[in-house]
Amino acid sequence: MSGTEDAPGAPGIAPTWTSSAKDLVTTAVEGAGRLWATVGFGIVNEVYWPSTGQPQIRDLGFIIGFDDGSWVEVKRARRYVLSTPRPYIPLPQIVYEGPGYRLVLEIVPDPQRDVLLIAWRLEARGRLYALLAPHLGLSGLDNTAWVEGPELLARKGDRNLCLLAEPAFSRGSAGYVGFSDGWQDFARHGRMTWAYARAEQGNVALMGELAGSAGVLALGFADSTEGARLLARSSLCSGFPAAREAFEQSWGIWGRGLELRNSRPDLARMAQLSAMVLKVHEDRTYPGAVVASLSIPWGNTTNDPGGYHLVWTRDAVEAGLGFLAVGHTRDALRMLDYLLATQEPDGHWAQNRFPDGRPYWNGVQLDETGFPILLATKLLEGRLIERTPAIEAMVRGAAAFIARNGPLSPQDRWEESAGISPFTLGIEVAALVAAADFAEADEDAYLLSLADYWNERIEAWTFVEAGGPLGEPGDGGYYVRLAPEARDGALEMPIEVRNRVGLTVKAAAMIGLDFLYLARLGLRRADDPRMRSSLAVAERVLKVTTPCGPAFHRYNLDGYGEHEDGSAFDGTGIGRAWPLLTGERGHFELMAGGDPTPWLEAMACMTGPGGLMPEQVWDAAPIPERFLYPGKPTGSAMPLVWAHAEFLKLLTASERGAPHERLEAVRARYDGRIPSASTWHWRRTAPFTRLPPRRELLIEAPVPFVLHLGFDGWQRIEDRPSTPLPFGLHGIRFGRDELAGHTSLEFTFFDPASGQWSNEDHRLALDA
Structure with a gap:
C-alpha cells in the first residue's frame, strides 16, 4: 500500500490552524465518546479530544481525482449544501455537486468511543482521496505520521490517531506540509504518485486513496497507537447505522425538552x-x-x-x-x-x-x-x-x-x-x-x-x-x-x-x-x-x-x-x-x-x-x-x-x-432608581473630595492603618487607629453628628506595619 521511503521536505512549512468560519459544531450528547468536531468550508477541520480544550487535527478533507487526469479539492470548490435532521440535532449531511461529480458525506461522532465516523458516497468517474493534517498535542509542530498497511497513523507524545476506511485504503502516503503532502502531489502531478511511508517530527499530513464508490472512514484517538487503532476498528465493526441512530436519538430527547413560548x-x-x-x-x-x-x-x-x-x-x-x-x-x-x-x-x-x-x-x-x-x-x-x-x-x-x-x-x-x-x-x-x-x-x-x-x-x-x-x-x-x-x-x-x-x-x-x-x-x-x-x-x-x-x-x-x-x-x-x-x-x-x-x-x-x-x-x-x-x-x-x-x-x-x-x-x-447612599466609602483607589450633606463617611483600606486627621484646616488634630471591617478590610467611620458643623476634614495615613507615613495629605470638603 505504501513504499518504504521516508518523505522529503522536513519539517514542512510553518503550521497554522484552519479558518474559524465554521458551518457546524458537533459532538455526542451522551455516552463514553469524548470527541468534538467542527465543519468548515464543507469539510471536517478541528477535531477536539479528549476535551473541548484540545484540538488534535487541522482538517480532514477530500480530493476527487477524475479518470481524465483532472481533480478537484472539495474545500476549495465550495459547492456544497449542508443539512441536519433538526436544528437541535448536529448530524450533518453534506452534499457536494460540481461538473461530473456528486459527493455525499454524513458525519457522526461515535457516542460510545473517541472516534469520528464519516460515511461517504461518490458519483463520479474517478476516485476519492482523504487528506488528514494531524495537529496532535495542540500544535502542528513535531508530529510524526506514517502508513502501516491499510492504516494512516500519527503520534505526538501520548496523543495518537488512527484513520481507517471500510473498504480499506488501497494506497496511503505520509508527507510534510508544503513539500511532500498529498495536496502537493496532486498540484504537481494531477494524481496520487507518492507513497511515502513516514514523515518524522514536523508539520505532517496523510493521504489515503479510497476504494469503491461508497464507504466509511473512522478517525480514532487514544493515548497509544494500539488504542487509537482498536477504537477505530471497533467503530467500523459496530457500524455507522448504529452510531447514527444512537446519536440522533439522544440529541432528539435533549432537544425536545427545550421550552420556547x-x-x-x-x-x-x-x-x-x-x-x-x-x-x-x-x-x-x-x-x-x-x-x-x-x-x-x-x-x-x-x-x-x-x-x-x-x-x-x-x-x-x-x-x-x-x-x-x-x-x-x-x-x-x-x-x-x-x-x-x-x-x-x-x-x-x-x-x-x-x-x-x-x-x-x-x-x-x-x-x-x-x-x-x-x-x-x-x-x-x-x-x-x-x-x-x-x-x-x-x-x-x-x-x-x-x-x-x-x-x-x-x-x-x-x-x-x-x-x-x-x-x-x-x-x-x-x-x-x-x-x-x-x-x-x-x-x-x-x-x-x-x-x-x-x-x-x-x-x-x-x-x-x-x-x-x-x-x-x-x-x-x-x-x-x-x-x-x-x-x-x-x-x-x-x-x-x-x-x-x-x-x-x-x-x-x-x-x-x-x-x-x-x-x-x-x-x-x-x-x-x-x-x-x-x-x-x-x-x-x-x-x-x-x-x-x-x-x-x-x-x-x-x-x-x-x-x-x-x-x-x-x-x-x-x-x-x-x-x-x-x-x-x-x-x-x-x-x-x-x-x-x-x-x-x-x-x-x-x-x-x-x-x-x-x-x-x-x-x-x-x-x-x-x-x-x-x-x-x-x-x-x-x-x-x-x-x-x-x-x-x-x-x-x-x-x-x-x-x-x-x-x-x-x-x-433599586427598581431602576439611583440610591442616596447613607455612607460614602473613601478609598485611596477610589477617593473623592466632597461629601454631600447628611452622609456618613467610612475611610477604609485593605490593611490596618492610623489616620492622622484634623477638621477645618487641620484643627483638633488627632491620631485614630482603624478597626476591622468585614472581608479583611479596615476602616474608620465618621457619623453624621461628628461631621456636622465642620467645613472640611484633612487627613493622612500612617502604616504601623512599616512605620511609614503617607507622603500625601487629603482634604475632604464637608457640605452643610
Missing part, C-alpha cells in the same frame, strides 16, 4: 440551533466546562494553542443563563458546579482556563467574579436549587473579593484595559446586593452599603456631561466606555487603545454599549434621560447598517478585527461589528417598551452557511476573494457561545417581557 417558526429554529451550540460546547470529560468557541480566530494565520477553546467565566455564565431561559436547568446546574470547583482561594476566577481547570491567562475581571453570584441567585430565586454550604461559600468568597478590590477592575469585559466600565460596575453592584442574602453577621449591611455607594457614583465615575468630545448640540451627555480611575477628573485622563500601536485618547472620547446593562440589571430605568442621550451618541458613533440590519462596534477606535484590506488581525486591525451587541441593543429596546423582533431578525441573519453566529461581521465593502461580505462573518471566532446565548435570552425576554438577568433582589432594592 409562542416563537415565530424561523426564530424558534434559530433558538433551537443556538441551544444546540451551547450544549455542544460543554465538555463531558469535565462536565459544566463550557468553552467560548470551538474555533481559533483567524486560525489559518496562527499556531496559537489557546484560541477560544477555553472557559471564560463570563461566557460560561451567559451560556448557563441561556440554558435557563429555554428550560434546561440541569445544564445550567452543571456549569454552576464547575464554577464552584474552579474558584480561586481568594474568591475570584482566572481570566480563562482549560476545561480541566488549569488557568491559561491569569488576568482579573471583576465582572467574571460577579457573574457566578448572579447565576447562583437566579437559580435560587427560581427555586431550582437549594442553598448548600458550597454555594454559600462561593458567593461569600466572590463578594469578599469584589468588596476588597472594587470598584476598579484590572481588566474590562473586553479584556483590554483597567478601570471602571458601566458594564463591570453594574455587575459588581448587582452581585453585592445578591450576596448580602448569603452574608454572615455584619457583612450584609456592609455589602449593601458598598453597593448603594458604588451605584450612586456610577455617573460621577463614568458619565460625561453635555459638551463632551463625542457630543453634538442638543446631546445630554453620555456614559463612556471606560474610566481609567475612580476620581474627579479621570474622564480627562488618557487611555491607551489596545491593538492600535501608540494611540492614546481621553476617556471622555470613547463610548461603548456597556451602559445598556445598567437598565438590564435594574440599576437604571430605560427612560432615564442619561440612558437615552447615551444611546443617541452610541448609535451615531458605533452603529453600522448591514444588509442584515443594524450592528455595533464594541467602542470607537477598536482595533480588534481585520485590516482595511481584509487581511487577518495580527495584533492590530480595525474592530468590526459584533452581533451580540445587536442583542444587547434589542434588550434595551424591549425595556424601553419597543419591539425587539427586528433585532432578533438581524442576529439570525448575521450567520454563516450553517446558521452559526460569529463574534464579528464584516461592515465594509465586500472583498469576495477573502470571503468577506457585509453583515456576514469575518475571520473572528465562529460560533461564539456568548452570541448564541444572547439570542436565546433576547428571544425569551421578548416572550416574557423582562430581561432574564434581572434579579428580584436587585429589583426590590
